[in-house]
Amino acid sequence: MDYLLSESQVMIRDLARKIAQEKIKPVAAHYDESEEFAWPVMKILAESDLFGVYLPEQYGGLGGGILDMCLVTEELSRACGGIALGYAGTGLGTLPILLHGSEEQKKKYLPAIASGKRLAAFCITEAEAGSDAGSIKTTARKEGNKYILNGTKQWITNAGEAEIYTVIALTDKAKGVRGASAFIVEKGTKGMEFGKKEKKMGIRASATREVIFTDCEVPAENLISREGMGFIVAMKTLDTSRPGVAAQAVGIAQGALDCALDYSRTRVQFGQPISSFQAIQHMLADMGTQIEAARALAYSVARMVDSGAKSVSKESAMAKLFASDVAMKVAVDAVQIMGGYGYMRDYPAEKFMRDAKITQIYEGTNQIQRNVVAANMIKETLKK
Amino acid sequence: MNIIVCIKQVPNTTDVRIDPVTNTLIRDGVESVINPFDAYAIEEAVRIKERCGGKVTAITMGPPQAENALKEAIGLGCDEGVLVSDRKFAGSDTWATSYTLACAIEKLETYDVILCGKQASDGDTAQVGPGISTHLDIPQVTYVKKISEINEKSAKVERMTEEGYDVVETPLPCLFTVVKEINTPRMPSLKGMMRAKSAKIIKWTAADLEADPAALGLDGSPTRVVKIFTPEPRKGGEMISGSPAEVAKELAELLKGEVV
Amino acid sequence: MASIKVHLEKCTGCTLCVKACAFGAIHMADRKAVIDMAKCTLCGACVAACRFSAIELEKAAGPKKDLSAYKDVWVFCEQKKGVIQSISAELLGEGRRLADKLGVKLCAVLLGSGMEEAAEKLGERGADKVYLVDHPALKSYQDDPYTGVMVKLVEEFKPEVILCGASTIGRSLISRVAIKTNAGLTADCTGLDIDVKERLLLQTRPAFGGNIMATIIAPNHRPQMATVRHKVMKEAPVQPGRAAEIVSKVYPEETFASRTRLLDIVEELGATVNISEADIIVAGGRGMGGKENFAQLEELAKVLGGAVGASRSAVDADWIGYSHQVGQTGKTVCPKLYIACGISGQIQHLIGMQSSKTIVAINKDPDAPIFKVATYGIVGDVNELVPALTKEFKRVLNK
Incomplete structure (x- = not known):
């Protein structure tokens, strides 16, 4: 789907995709197994200026917004949700300074974060x-x-x-x-x-x-x-960062679907590729549709944040909630399509499934997100 | 230090598919990329700059759209790009190409190091690098896999051979052609790409080079193509099936002639 | 300035030229060929393809040179540590054929230090004459002295043809000599022949990425120079006792001066397996599934007395070193037997190995492109088949 991204957003997305596919995908299984922190990948992200996409130019960033950060997070997560978190977690740690920090604090900390020299x-x-x-x-x-x-x-x-x-x-x-x-x-x-x-x-x-x-x-x-002001800082930070979790979930879901789609085209049973069976086709169609819906919601909320909207609590909770539930469902289905192979650690499907689960839990469980959504809905009706 | 890196735009062979009917390359929709070997030359040039200071100039001879390759090179850390482009260069073989590039390099004020990929993936000749150094009358080291020392005056490098490597010391200016083992090229940076977008590419025509017109393009090329043909496609052969042990047995029988 | 044009009255609209153009520069308008000058590189492929002489490539006629003074076929005989490399015997075999067609002498050119005895031996490989330049500075290859000596020899004795190995030494040297002597040079020829009437060397090589062959000539320049990769031509037979005339040349000391200095020659045994030398290659790709499975290939290679090769994806995944990589960005090989295990057969890989005599492909995907070039194909799991093959060959070869 065409999300009418700006020229620089397309550039950011394409570069993040190139790095994810060429530099992260081949090592994702290794880091999952060894549980090491992927410093070599962080160095590549730093040298490519990706850490600065959402930070203002006067602090060494590229002057983009949350949507730009989401594009990067999504592409990295499509290769590895864990490695992507080194990036996204830095964003979360940076937002309090970006949103509420003093000029001195911004000058002191943001340039090192934008250049990727220091993680947050x-x-x-x-x-x-x-x-x-x-x-x-x-x-x-x-x-x-x-x-x-x-x-x-x-x-x-x-x-x-x-x-x-x-x-x-x-x-x-x-x-x-x-x-x-x-x-x-x-x-x-x-x-x-x-x-x-x-x-x-x-x-x-x-x-x-x-x-x-x-x-x-x-x-x-x-x-x-x-x-x-601590709680206001925290809540505002999380409202702003949740589209990022949604983007991570969309990336994980997309990675799982990529994997299942590839497999279904080459796996032959009963004399034909399993992708020719309607049972598989319908699963793939649902997965693709759900991912696109989650992506559309995540991008819309990111754009809303970037527009300077006063309150985004309800919408960002919706994006995080919806995208992470989609990620879990799609990842489980990807494993199902791949059958025994999906369950084996030789294929990345089971990893996407394990990675997907956290997106329903952290930065506020999906139950808490529903509370937020419902509370806001009720509040809105009271105003009328 | 003034570092020059010579690059070429080539069809992206990862896109290349073969027409199953005519057995020829399908070039439609094939994007142009920087010759993969030149990526190592660009990276090494940028690394020398980071080590010694100075400036990296990327230079290419080609059609107007080769400008994109120069912009990509700037995105990867080169400081400026020179596009040498003219209809008069059409039909250049490696002799005329290296002459043209040498003329362009001489037009640049000074240079200490010239880097080239070991060969281009579309022509595979490995002749242009040595050709440039000869036209410029400077020393060369080909197949360089490591630049272990470099300063304003000289460099110590490792030159890959069939059996291992030679350690060679050379005064500067010198031309190096580099192999894949020399480095891992970095990813482009967003700031570099943004800079590249607005970067002004220097464009020179044959007239700007003050070159001998008789030595340019087809006229300046000693070689000529007289025939083009598609080789007999290699035919797929026999499929062998059975259990691993049966297959092994049959294959061992079939390969008797080859393995003794 | 050179130009190209279509003679519309001769053009029949057959579209052969459209198919021949590797740059997509020709299209048909009103059933006549039209050349897009923005895309045309004047490569001449369409001229060669046209059966009706409807396309003309005009070249500014330079001063007609007298080429008659040039004769004989030369072979640059590469030596390392005083040992003449096997590529030289292959080139002498091919050179002999060309010299006989031209009715001239086959001459070997040998540069080195203390090479007199080796020079004498070259007669047995078919050389009629050996130009020997013996000097301490020529002991090991260095660009400057080797180029200097070669240029002097060419200027003095004027050969018609020079063949040189497409090795790291040969490619570096001959490119420089070609520029200095203003000669045409064609790299990596897979076929050489002579147009007897015009005394032209017909040099055939893969072009435009390997699926088209081009025949190249250098009509107005001498010598005509070509490089040939190792193992492409057949070695000249040894004729014991056959002698060659030795012409020893001495040049002034400055000819041997070198700007570069060779400090050390390091041999890395095993680290850089010379797969281009191997008669049998067992190669693995992404389908091997992991680094540990490459040990199976090594075992099979050991039993067969071959070397281990790899596809780019296996090298990129760090399962094996770059020196093992076969294909466009790796080495070109043409062994007697190439066993491709878990290699899908991307075009880039095929370019590097499709001239192997016999190709065996093992892959679990029956549609893998590798089967299109394989002499024998097996659809199955490499991790079962490779050990089975190892076992069987061990038995057959009594190892």
Whole structure:
């Protein structure tokens, strides 16, 4: 489908596709197996300027928006959802600075991110604060011109590999979510440590670790926005980044479909390629249609974000919810079409299936997304 | 350091399909790309620039659309592009091509290193690189697989041979033709591609080169094509089927003559 | 300036030229050929294809040169470490045939240090005369002294034809000599013949990517130079006791000066397997499924006394080194037996191996293009068939 992308968006998509197909696809199985972080691929993405597509030109970016970031994420995910997350996770960690950071903070951090020299990570989840993000326990106590952070963040994407962390912590426990604030913490800051690398079902090339703060001293100028704004920063960040998760899901789904389609054309049973059987054809048709619908929704929401729309919570939740459910369904069907071969690790289908699952879970489970969608719908009717 | 890289636009052979009826190449819709071997030359040129400073000029002789190859080269890190294009160059064989490129290179102010791919994928002659160095009367090292040392005055390189490699030291300026083993070309960068889009390509015609007209194009080419024909297509042969053991047995019998 | 035109009165609209044009520069309008000058490269393919002499390629006539002073067929005999390379024997075999057709002498050219004895031996391979330049500076190949000496020899003795191996040395050297002596040079000829009347060397080589053959001449320039790849021509037979006249030449010292300096010659055994030398090649592609399965190919190759080759995708996947790559961006091979295992047969691969004498293809896809060129094809799983073959050949060959 023609999404009427601009000339530079076509260039970005084509370059991301070239890198994904030539440099990621051949190594995807290796990194899935070894669970290493794909630094050589990150270097290629950096040298190609892809890390800067959504950042303003004055900070070394290319001046595009979330749609540009989505195009890259989708293409990379089509080859490997795990490796793509090194890119997308950096986007998530960068958004608080981009959306709410001061001019000084932007000048200090964005150029290194745009050039891909430094990766970023976003830290909100804790052991007892998953869907209920409001119950985080990490604290930030002000002492003179610094904040002292204490607490443990869990399941942080890019942790240990990234150098710039945006962290949500409570500056005023008494106020609950209104007492949360956002901070920039650089890797290497005293009192900041990483837990062991988690062993995951899918996206195994992505690094997931705990980030542990023990009397970690952060300069006061690293506070993003004002004290008490932490939750607003976090919610706005997630609203903006969810089309990215949708794009990742679309990419994974497309990768799974590519794989099933190829297979169905060469696999011969009963004397003919299985793609000539209507049972297979209908599955392929449904998969293709669902993917296109998910892509259309993801791009539309990304464009809405880029247009400067005031509230995108409902729409970005819809995109993430719909695309990730499509990814899961398509990936399962891809394995089904390939039968026993699909179940074998020799083919990438089962990996797409394992990778797809996380998109229904992270950055807000799909149940939470439905809550958001429904709440917004009800709110809208009340306004009428 | 002034680095020159000579490139050629060739049909993308990964697109090439063979017409099953006429057994000829189907060229319709085949896109033009930079000769795959030249990609290594471009990458090496950019690496030398990163190592020693200076400027990389990509140069090509070809039809007007060869400008795209130069823009792609700029996207990959070259600083400027020179397109040498004129109807008068049509029909050039490797003699006339290397003469024309040598004239264009001489027109550029100075040069320290000239890089070429070891050969072009459409002609496969490997003659133009050595031809240029001869016309310019500078030393050459062909089939270079590693540039281990390089400075303003000289370079130490490894030249691939059938048995291994030679270590060769050469003064600059020198022309190198490079092989695939020399590097892994980087991906284009978006900023490079954007720069390339607006980059101005220098265009020279035969008149600009102050070349001997008798040495250009078909007139300047000693060789001529007199006949073109399609070789007898190789016929697909016999299919052997059976269990692996049966197949092996039959094949061993059939190949008796070849394996002893 | 050269130009091309269609003589409309002779054009019958048969479209042979349209098919011959590799650049899509000819189309038919009102049943007559029209050449699009923006696309035409004046390659002459259409002129050669036209049966009605309706297309004329006009070339500005240079001053007519007297070519009669040029005679004899020369073969540049490449030596490494004092050993004459086998390509030289192949070129002498072909050179003998050409010299006989022209009614001239076959001369070997040998450059090296301490090569007198080897020079004498060249008579046994059919050389009538050997031009020997013996000097310490010529011990190992270097572009400058070799080019300098060759040019001097050509200028003094004026050969009609020079054949040279399409090796790393041959291609580097002869390209330079051709420029210096203003001669025509055709690379990688697969067929050579003589037009006796015009005394022309007819040089046939694959063109435009390998599926069209072109015959090339150099009508107004001498010497006529051609390179030939290893294993394309048949070796000259050894005729024990046959002697050649040795012409030893001495040149002033500056002829041997070299701007480049050869510091070291490194031999990498195994690391760069010379697959172009092998009589039997067992090659693997993407269908082998993984690096570990290449060990099976090595075992089969070992039993057969052959070498292991690979397709580009197998090399790109890092299953085996680049020196094993067969095809357009790798090596061209023409062994007696080529066993392609799990190679689909992309055009780029076929170009590099389709002149092999016998081709065996094993692939699980019955529609793989490799079967179109295979002498024997087997549809099946390489990982079952290769070990079965190894076992069977072990038995047959008593290994």
